Amino acid sequence: MRKVNVNDVIDNGKMNHFFRFIFSVVFIALIIDGFDQAVYGAALPVLMKELNLSSTVSGLLGSASLWGAVVGALVIGYLSDKVGRRIMIVASVLLYVIFTALCAAVAHNVYFFAAARFLAGMGIAAISPITSSILSEFTPKSSRRFLLATSITGINTGQLATSLIAIVLIPLIGWRGLFGVSILGLIIIPFLLKIPETMILALKKESKSNIASVLTKADPGFVPQADDEYVVDTVQTVKQSVMVLFKDGMAWNTILIWIMFFVNMFIISSMLVWLPKIITLMGYSLNSALLLNALLYLGLILGGILSGKVAQKIGYKKSLVFYYIVNAVFIFLMTIKSTTIVFGVLLFLLGFTLCAQTLIYPFASANYPMSARGTGLGFGAGVTRLGGALSPIVIGIFVAQGMTPVGIFRFLLIPGIVGLAASAMTRKAAYE
DSSP, rough: OOOOEEHHHTTTSSOOHHHHHHHHHHHHHHHHHHHHHHHHHHHHHHHHHHOOHHHHHHHHHHHHHHHHHHHHHHHHHHHHHHHHHHHHHHHHHHHHHHHHHHHHTTSSSSSHHHHHHHHHHHHHHHHHHHHHHHHHHHSSSGGGHHHHHHHHHHHHHHHHHHHHHHHHHHHHHHHHHHHHHGGGGGGGGGHHHTSSOOOHHHHHHHHHHHHHHHHHHTTTTTOOOOTTEEOGGGGGGGGGGGGGGGGGGOHHHHHHHHHHHHHHHHHHHHHHHHHHHHHHTOOHHHHHHHHHHHHOOOOOOOOHHHHHHHHHHHHHHHHHHHHHHHHHHHHHHHOOOHHHHHHHHHHHHHHHHHHHHHHHHHHHHSOOOOOHHHHHHHHHHHHHHHHHHHHHHHHHHHTTTTTOOHHHHHHHHHHHHHHHHHHHTOOOOTOO
C-alpha cells in the first residue's frame, strides 16, 4: 500500500488548466464582490441628495454592510472549515449579490435599506478569507505567494469598474439601477460549484476516485493506484477551534495580524465610502469625483499585482513594512495643497501603496495549519471588517462637524503608523 500526501502532490504541481480555472473563477467572484463593496460610495453623493440624508446617517448606512461583514467573516469563515469552502463561497456570493440588488427596491425605507446592506455585508466579508483558503491549497507552491496577492486585486478591479460604470449608469437609470446591476453576479455560481473541496473534508466525505481525479488534474504526472492511502500533512490535521489561533506560538502573530487587518481596512473603508463625497466637497463635480476615485482603485490593482512579485522576492514581512511606510508618505502628501493633476497622481500612488491589504490575507493564511486556516482568516476578516465598520461612522461625524478633507487625510495617518508598527513586530509565518 502506498501512502500519498495529497498536499505534497498539489504543492509540487505546475501551473496548468486546473489551477488556472480555480484562480479565474475565484478572481471573478472577487470582482463581483468589489463592485458590491464600492457601489454605496459611488452612489453616495446622489443618495444623500435624493433621500435627504445627513452626513451622520450616511456614515451609519455606509457602515451597515461592514457590520454585517463582521458577523459574516466570523460565522461563514468558521463554517467553511466545518461544512466546506465550496458551499460557503456559494452562500457568500448569493448573499452579497441578492441583497445588494434588493437595496434598489427598499431604499424608500432607511431601516430596510440598512438591513439589506447588513445581509449583503455578511457575504462581502466572507469571500476574501474563503478564496484565500482555496488558493492557499489549490495553487502550485512555487507560484502561491504571487497568485494569492494578485487574487485580492479582483476586489479592486470590481471597485474600479464600479466608479466607471456609475459614470455611465447613474445619469441613465439612476443610482437604483446601479445597485440592481449586482444581480448579474449570479452567473458565477455554476462555476464555483466546480471548485474542488478542501482535501481535509474531501478525504472524509468523498470517494478515492474523486480524490485521485483532483490529484491527476493538479499533477498530470501523478498515476493513482488502487491501494493508495490518501493523507494530508499531519501538521494540518489539528482540530478546528478559535483557540488554536493562540496556541503553538501563533498568538503573537495572530494579535499583530488582527491589528494590521483593523487599521488597513479602517483606511480603505474611509476611502471606499467617503472619497467620492470628500472630493465633491473639494469643489469637483460627481463625474470628476468618480474618475479621481477610479484612479485610487487603478493604483490598488497595479500595486496589488506588483506586491505579489515583491512578496515572492523578499517575503511578506518586509513587503508589509515597506508598503506601510510609503503609504504613510503619500497620505501625508495629500494634505498639501496641489493641482488637480497632482492630486490625481497622489490618489493613484496612494492606491498603489494601500495594497498591503492584498498581502495581509496570504500572510495570515501562511500562519495557520490547513484545518484552521478558514477559522484564522475568518476571524482576521472579522477584525478587518470591524475597522471598516467603524471608519464610515467616524468620517461621517467628522464631515458633519465640518472637518476639511485635509484634516481627514491627516487623521488617516494614525492608523497607517499603527499598521507599520504591527507589521515590523511580526515573526516568520509557521506554514509559509
